[in-house]
Amino acid sequence: MIVAEQKPLxxxxxxxxxxxxxxxxxxxxxMTVCDAGGEREVSFLHSALRVAQAKSGNETHxxxxxxxxxxxxxxxLDVLDDKIDDVDTVLSLGCGIGVQALAERFPALPVLPxxxxxxxxxxxxxxxxxERCAACxxxxxxxxxxxxxxxxxxxxxxxxxxxxxxxxxxxxxxxMDCAWVLIYKRLERLEQLEKMRRYYPMRNFRAIPxxxxxxxxxxxxxxxxxxxxx
Amino acid sequence: MYxxxxxxxxxxxxxxxxxxxxxxSLMPPCQAACPLHMQIREYVDLVAxxxxxxxxxxxxxxxxxxSICAYVCTHPCEDACRRCQVDNPIAIRALKRFALxxxxxxxxxxxxxxxxxxxxxxxxxxxxxxxxxxxLRALGYPATIFEAHSELGGMLRVGIPQYRLPRExxxxxxxxxxxxxxxxxxxxxxxSLDLLFDLGYKAIFITIGAHQSLRMGIExxxxxxxxxxxxxxxxxxxGLKPSLGNTVAVVGGGNVAIDxxxxxxxxxxxKVNILYRRSRDEMPADPAxxxxxLEEGVGILFLVAPTGIKRENGRLSVTCxxxxxxxxxxxxxxxxxxxxxxxxxxxFDTLITAIGQAPQTPADFHVxxxxxxxxxxxxxxxxxxxxxxxxxxxxxxxxxxxTEALAAGRLASSRIDDYLQHRYPLVSKEGSESVSGDLLxxxxxxxxxxxxxxxxxxxxxxxxxxFKAVELIYDWEVATNEARRCLRCGMGAEIxxxxxxATCLTCLRVCPYxxxxxxxxxxxxxxxxxxxACGICVAECPAKAIVLRKPYDRRQITEELDHILKSAAxxxxxxxxxxxxxxxxxxxxxxxxSLWRGPKAGTWLVPVxxxxxxxxxxxLRAFEMGAEGVFIAGCGEQCARENTAFWVRERVExxxxxxxxxxxxxxxxxxxxxxxxxxxxxEGIDSFVEQVGGLYLASVIMQEVKS
Numbered sequence: 001m002i003v004a005e006q007k008p009l010x011x012x013x014x015x016x017x018x019x020x021x022x023x024x025x026x027x028x029x030x031m032t033v034c035d036a037g038g039e040r041e042v043s044f045l046h047s048a049l050r051v052a053q054a055k056s057g058n059e060t061h062x063x064x065x066x067x068x069x070x071x072x073x074x075x076x077l078d079v080l081d082d083k084i085d086d087v088d089t090v091l092s093l094g095c096g097i098g099v100q101a102l103a104e105r106f107p108a109l110p111v112l113p114x115x116x117x118x119x120x121x122x123x124x125x126x127x128x129x130x131e132r133c134a135a136c137x138x139x140x141x142x143x144x145x146x147x148x149x150x151x152x153x154x155x156x157x158x159x160x161x162x163x164x165x166x167x168x169x170x171x172x173x174x175x176m177d178c179a180w181v182l183i184y185k186r187l188e189r190l191e192q193l194e195k196m197r198r199y200y201p202m203r204n205f206r207a208i209p210x211x212x213x214x215x216x217x218x219x220x221x222x223x224x225x226x227x228x229x230x
Numbered sequence: 231m232y233x234x235x236x237x238x239x240x241x242x243x244x245x246x247x248x249x250x251x252x253x254x255s256l257m258p259p260c261q262a263a264c265p266l267h268m269q270i271r272e273y274v275d276l277v278a279x280x281x282x283x284x285x286x287x288x289x290x291x292x293x294x295x296x297s298i299c300a301y302v303c304t305h306p307c308e309d310a311c312r313r314c315q316v317d318n319p320i321a322i323r324a325l326k327r328f329a330l331x332x333x334x335x336x337x338x339x340x341x342x343x344x345x346x347x348x349x350x351x352x353x354x355x356x357x358x359x360x361x362x363x364x365x366l367r368a369l370g371y372p373a374t375i376f377e378a379h380s381e382l383g384g385m386l387r388v389g390i391p392q393y394r395l396p397r398e399x400x401x402x403x404x405x406x407x408x409x410x411x412x413x414x415x416x417x418x419x420x421x422s423l424d425l426l427f428d429l430g431y432k433a434i435f436i437t438i439g440a441h442q443s444l445r446m447g448i449e450x451x452x453x454x455x456x457x458x459x460x461x462x463x464x465x466x467x468x469g470l471k472p473s474l475g476n477t478v479a480v481v482g483g484g485n486v487a488i489d490x491x492x493x494x495x496x497x498x499x500x501k502v503n504i505l506y507r508r509s510r511d512e513m514p515a516d517p518a519x520x521x522x523x524l525e526e527g528v529g530i531l532f533l534v535a536p537t538g539i540k541r542e543n544g545r546l547s548v549t550c551x552x553x554x555x556x557x558x559x560x561x562x563x564x565x566x567x568x569x570x571x572x573x574x575x576x577x578f579d580t581l582i583t584a585i586g587q588a589p590q591t592p593a594d595f596h597v598x599x600x601x602x603x604x605x606x607x608x609x610x611x612x613x614x615x616x617x618x619x620x621x622x623x624x625x626x627x628x629x630x631x632x633t634e635a636l637a638a639g640r641l642a643s644s645r646i647d648d649y650l651q652h653r654y655p656l657v658s659k660e661g662s663e664s665v666s667g668d669l670l671x672x673x674x675x676x677x678x679x680x681x682x683x684x685x686x687x688x689x690x691x692x693x694x695x696x697f698k699a700v701e702l703i704y705d706w707e708v709a710t711n712e713a714r715r716c717l718r719c720g721m722g723a724e725i726x727x728x729x730x731x732a733t734c735l736t737c738l739r740v741c742p743y744x745x746x747x748x749x750x751x752x753x754x755x756x757x758x759x760x761x762x763a764c765g766i767c768v769a770e771c772p773a774k775a776i777v778l779r780k781p782y783d784r785r786q787i788t789e790e791l792d793h794i795l796k797s798a799a800x801x802x803x804x805x806x807x808x809x810x811x812x813x814x815x816x817x818x819x820x821x822x823x824s825l826w827r828g829p830k831a832g833t834w835l836v837p838v839x840x841x842x843x844x845x846x847x848x849x850l851r852a853f854e855m856g857a858e859g860v861f862i863a864g865c866g867e868q869c870a871r872e873n874t875a876f877w878v879r880e881r882v883e884x885x886x887x888x889x890x891x892x893x894x895x896x897x898x899x900x901x902x903x904x905x906x907x908x909x910x911x912x913e914g915i916d917s918f919v920e921q922v923g924g925l926y927l928a929s930v931i932m933q934e935v936k937s
Binding site: 028038041043047069125 | 845
């Protein structure tokens, strides 16, 4: 799941200054799960913005709110067709993908990001999320006993641990577990310690072109249509 | 200005709500167990909120003579109460009595008008007859009650001792029937039904009760000094004072035996012994009554049965035999068998037999009689073998409870209505609903154990002396606290918008009772019969997909706020301080509402059913409305539910941080959740109101009010 946190209120207020009518748009998937932009947070932000505006006394925004099931596919955005005519901007509480999907779908509409999309991860406990995947496109979890050194090792090294590991913790952050110690312990338990003894050659991150694209289509070429993102 | 509550999502949500009907299907076990199917959960909840008048309305709507039930009901609801699995059941009957006494039941006038010409005769004025008359009259039929004794009430009058049912309670209820226009003919024994038909009655309801005591079938039963329980109680209740002597034995283990024994004590007998052939576990009498009898000094000899009585020198010499318990019999109780050569003799002045009663139907009624001398009726239509003749109550069932008789009377009234209007009887849906199942051990473990709070009763020494009511009434605080123990079965949370649910597992993680779970298909389920309706998940759900099942729990806090905004603008009072106050327990009884009159006016309360249901958004809205200060007052450690105080503090902290970002003073928001039982709820709030009031007027948000 994609994890994000809501931007500070000041930043959001600064962004919306040029626009009078603001639609606060929530997302019912990842952003709901990570408490950043679900329906509850949309309505809380809505209230906070109204209170802040009333407090300042010299702003004249009008706010409205709506929550989509998902923002990251154009079909979900169809219901907005008759809403965007009445607004000057959409403040999206979707992740960065949602914001861009909106921008692509509505070329003439300014779209503002309401959250800082942070990582892909999972809940450690209620209200706490940890990063777990860097989307490197070259998964080695088979070799590392299901623990990703790219994300969980501060240095992201493939042949760990480094000399900075101490009592199972990382030298960069003494509260954080050393990913390679975790990998060792789990390999030991799985009786696969020989995987520790192998050497994994360097990976050439420069060779991975961006933006990436995956296609499951076999016979049809996908051709980029010239886009006008306004 | 922009509208205060701009909610563009509303239509979208309404459409979703329409698609999925709200599930109210699980019936609470108390209601299912009640012969009258009273809405017990609803009125107990209202008592918990201190809304006694409304509780009384709910009670009255389901019971024709609630004050009688409040004294003598055998409360099968309490036996079925799921709180039994946690600690002790809710004291439902005592709470009902509290609601009736404090809600002003005596003031309620009954009215009815005649809408149908068909006269109905009711033979017998026991609870079934009275209830039938009440409902027939309410339906608009002229009804006449025929009673052989000098006063109405049947067993209520002649069977139940006054210390259990004070006569003025009975009088008040009977008085209502007169007010409604029921014709009453006492001292009139009906000997022939044909005569009634000749008099123009179109239907007859026979409810003659079961007044005939069963015989023990032992030698010497006819001796002077042996009296049957029903006759004894009837004589005492009609004002006679039979002389019993100093030692009395009562044979039997049912409620009549206990009533007879306690009545004998009150008549001045020194020693009363109950002889019962089984052990205490098998006694059919109400355990609380048995306990009270023992406290008063009644002796009970268990596993003893009389086998013969001889009258010698003015006293009774009773031969008894000891018993032992064998295999369970048809009634499920263990069958007693005599122990050989264990006979012994005891002497008494009087022996009262109370081993059971049966109806005695005059042969001239020409109705068919079945097992145990009861009248045979069709179970659906309640008709006897004679056209237009219905029967119900003990006369049909054999000795049973008052509430069952009331239910029979109510059912009979609608069947008689069906008959007179030539309708096919509508078979009621009651009983077909599924009832909340048992609580799971993990749920039980998390429920706060709070012992049952009983109403005070007279000390045993005092109550032996006369026939005053033994049980007193709750005081207000104890009653609300007792009512708060209710688990509110079937009123819990449900995911109303399954398509909005992001399966984020927040509900599963916040639930103090571990109720929500992920099913095999990856959908969150909140089992209705486990949820404790605390409301935490409702406020915490990031998708706003969860609601509480009970309609009036969904009182919109936003609407209350709008209402306050308008009233405050009209009253032109400053400062405006808004408090979200729990309506249960201390805060629900008006403790707070009465605090800010006069100089402190300007404090407005938003009633909430547990502060766990106040969302962060609501608090912000209060500030938006121009509140100078906002507080949340809840029961904290005294709350009947777990963790509610924690979540209130979390949300308050969240809003405070936002207030700082907006540039408002966070001190203007305060949570008051009591941590000890001794804390005065009003004190802290009072000083908060004093401190905040007028201090932040400069930064109050001025709001244009739209009417």
